[in-house]
Amino acid sequence: xxERTSPHAAIIGLGSMGIGMACSIAKSGIRTTGYDVIPxxxxxxxxxxxxxxxxxxxxxxDADILVIVVVNAAQTDEVLFGAGGAAQAMxxxxxxxxxxxxxxxxxxRLAQKSADLGLHxxxxxxxxxxxxxxxxxxxxxxSGTEEAFKRARPVLxxxxxxxxxxxxxxxxxxxxxxxxxxxxxxHIAAACEAITFAKKLGLDLPTVYKxxxxxxxxxxxxxxxxPHVLEGDYEPRSAxxxxxxxxxxxxxxxxxxxxxxxxxxxALQMFIATAANGMEQDDDSSxxxxxxxxxxxxxxxxxx
Amino acid sequence: xxERTSPHAAIIGLGSMGIGMACSIAKSGIRTTGYDVIPxxxxxxxxxxxxxxxxxxxxxxDADILVIVVVNAAQTDEVLFGAGGAAQAMxxxxxxxxxxxxxxxxxxRLAQKSADLGLHxxxxxxxxxxxxxxxxxxxxxxSGTEEAFKRARPVLxxxxxxxxxxxxxxxxxxxxxxxxxxxxxxHIAAACEAITFAKKLGLDLPTVYKxxxxxxxxxxxxxxxxPHVLEGDYEPRSAxxxxxxxxxxxxxxxxxxxxxxxxxxxALQMFIATAANGMEQDDDSSxxxxxxxxxxxxxxxxxx
Numbered sequence: 001x002x003e004r005t006s007p008h009a010a011i012i013g014l015g016s017m018g019i020g021m022a023c024s025i026a027k028s029g030i031r032t033t034g035y036d037v038i039p040x041x042x043x044x045x046x047x048x049x050x051x052x053x054x055x056x057x058x059x060x061x062d063a064d065i066l067v068i069v070v071v072n073a074a075q076t077d078e079v080l081f082g083a084g085g086a087a088q089a090m091x092x093x094x095x096x097x098x099x100x101x102x103x104x105x106x107x108x109r110l111a112q113k114s115a116d117l118g119l120h121x122x123x124x125x126x127x128x129x130x131x132x133x134x135x136x137x138x139x140x141x142x143s144g145t146e147e148a149f150k151r152a153r154p155v156l157x158x159x160x161x162x163x164x165x166x167x168x169x170x171x172x173x174x175x176x177x178x179x180x181x182x183x184x185x186x187h188i189a190a191a192c193e194a195i196t197f198a199k200k201l202g203l204d205l206p207t208v209y210k211x212x213x214x215x216x217x218x219x220x221x222x223x224x225x226x227p228h229v230l231e232g233d234y235e236p237r238s239a240x241x242x243x244x245x246x247x248x249x250x251x252x253x254x255x256x257x258x259x260x261x262x263x264x265x266x267a268l269q270m271f272i273a274t275a276a277n278g279m280e281q282d283d284d285s286s287x288x289x290x291x292x293x294x295x296x297x298x299x300x301x302x303x304x
Numbered sequence: 305x306x307e308r309t310s311p312h313a314a315i316i317g318l319g320s321m322g323i324g325m326a327c328s329i330a331k332s333g334i335r336t337t338g339y340d341v342i343p344x345x346x347x348x349x350x351x352x353x354x355x356x357x358x359x360x361x362x363x364x365x366d367a368d369i370l371v372i373v374v375v376n377a378a379q380t381d382e383v384l385f386g387a388g389g390a391a392q393a394m395x396x397x398x399x400x401x402x403x404x405x406x407x408x409x410x411x412x413r414l415a416q417k418s419a420d421l422g423l424h425x426x427x428x429x430x431x432x433x434x435x436x437x438x439x440x441x442x443x444x445x446x447s448g449t450e451e452a453f454k455r456a457r458p459v460l461x462x463x464x465x466x467x468x469x470x471x472x473x474x475x476x477x478x479x480x481x482x483x484x485x486x487x488x489x490x491h492i493a494a495a496c497e498a499i500t501f502a503k504k505l506g507l508d509l510p511t512v513y514k515x516x517x518x519x520x521x522x523x524x525x526x527x528x529x530x531p532h533v534l535e536g537d538y539e540p541r542s543a544x545x546x547x548x549x550x551x552x553x554x555x556x557x558x559x560x561x562x563x564x565x566x567x568x569x570x571a572l573q574m575f576i577a578t579a580a581n582g583m584e585q586d587d588d589s590s591x592x593x594x595x596x597x598x599x600x601x602x603x604x605x606x607x608x
Contacts, residue, residue, distance in 0.1 A: 180521035182498050184520050201408065203470075210444065259500075262570050270567070
């Protein structure tokens with residue numbers, strides 16, 4: 001690793017989360033190169049003080065810290081070790097910060113492949129949404145060696161309001177993230193079941209929202225997602241497809257571990273039904289619309 | 305109804321909720337007679353300023369306001385209109401405050417039977433637990449006519465921190481309560497699934513609690529019940545049997561309304577499995593112990 005006063009950073013994946021994270025890193029004064037398959041995203045990053053990468057390998061070239069914010073383990077693997085070849089292009093002794101939600105097993109595998117190239121790896125799934133990414137206030141559920149954390153520190157601090165250091169090896173961060181996603185997915189499905197059932201019972205939905213958010217039936221997801229239903233606004237803040245993916249990983253893990261996950265399995269089927277009903281790209285609160293379509297109840301229409 | 309400056313109250317059912325409610329009413333200065341099938345509960349009430357009833361009819365005799373806090377609709381019906389005969393014994397024009405969790409249909413039926421005797425009826429399911437009952441800070445999800453609310457007011461105010469007035473007829477309060485119970489039951493089952501899965505993944509459970517309660521996966525129930533699991537303390541604050549009952553009512557309602565309730569149906573099966581596993585009288589967080597028993601993972605043991 002080239003010894004410098006300030007490390008060079010690179011980030012691959014400038015989607016709704018990645019662009020905010022990239023800008024937060026650049027804003028902290030770290031020299032940062034960014035790349036995405038969509039050129040407009042790169043342009044947006046350049047307007048915010050970043051450097052434009054031409055492809056994944058060139059972006060990672062001379063980087064001491066490489067952040068990967070793509071959709072899943074397969075894309076992360078391809079960018080790092082496939083034709084993308086980003087890992088090979090990094091400075092020796094550099095650190096990879098891997099942010100995609102993936103199974104702990106995949107995280108361990110990618111960390112091992114990184115170690116084989118003399119690179120460090122922080123298993124660093126993120127949460128908090130696009131607005132917290134933009135303000136550098138993400139929550140990161142991270143694990144990795146002490147050395148990996150030490151090298152990643154300036155970039156982790158630039159991106160996150162809270163960095164949980166959850167263990168000394170890859171896989172632990174991803175395990176925490178999957179437990180969180182299990183609950184988040186089940187709670188969205190439950191919130192949508194409850195609000196549509198309330199409608200079926202003839203209740204006034206804004207009053208249901210007010211009473212439940214002050215009662216023992218409340219969840220972070222009920223409080224956050226049900227306003228989308230009340231406003232009839234299904235523009236994706238987070239899409240149905242995220243949860244068919246994440247609950248899919250969780251169900252795969254349960255099958256592999258021989259661990260029954262009844263609630264997660266049922267929730268997955270409700271997200272799959274919603275995707276089947278044509279709403280895979282819509283907001284994840286669309287589970288309520290799927291139930292409404294199925295049962296013939298009428299939910300609030302968009303005021304837009 | 306006898307016109308008095310201050311109405312007379314009676315309360316039937318001095319269990320973990322009822323005793324606190326009874327004491328709160330007496331403490332407010334209202335003359336209150338209480339009855340329970342367990343004499344020790346009546347004695348406790350007398351020590352706290354209440355009057356002892358000998359049976360349900362004698363307890364309700366000369367009452368302007370009668371609070372019923374028994375287990376379900378069948379018990380409420382029996383106390384009021386069966387051999388118990390409490391409704392007949394009340395002062396003419398009096399009001400019944402019915403607090404048991406029941407289906408909206410049952411609430412409507414009991415309200416009609418009350419009206420047939422010239423009595424008013426507030427459909428008034430409660431939430432908040434024994435400690436809030438004792439401090440007069442319950443939440444009541446209430447519905448009924450304006451006249452019923454007017455007559456019930458002194459006692460409602462004595463028992464509750466918040467009285468939601470949700471509609472002008474019986475059934476609406478119970479509908480809100482069932483929506484809340486749907487979410488509460490699903491969230492307990494999900495919390496227990498998540499914490500046992502976290503253990504299977506080898507995670508440190510107190511850290512899981514800390515991270516999840518600060519994340520999007522949080523729920524009121526996760527935050528409230530998982531400490532019981534972490535402490536290995538399954539003394540019933542609220543028992544498994546409450547949710548086999550309440551989710552049972554919800555599933556019956558869904559079948560009757562032809563409304564699919566996938567999450568609730570799955571959660572009900574998990575509570576039934578826990579009851580089948582010998583824990584019907586234990587704390588509802590025992591769903592986690594059922595999963596642990598099934599899968600062979602080890603949860604924290606009681607320190608007691």
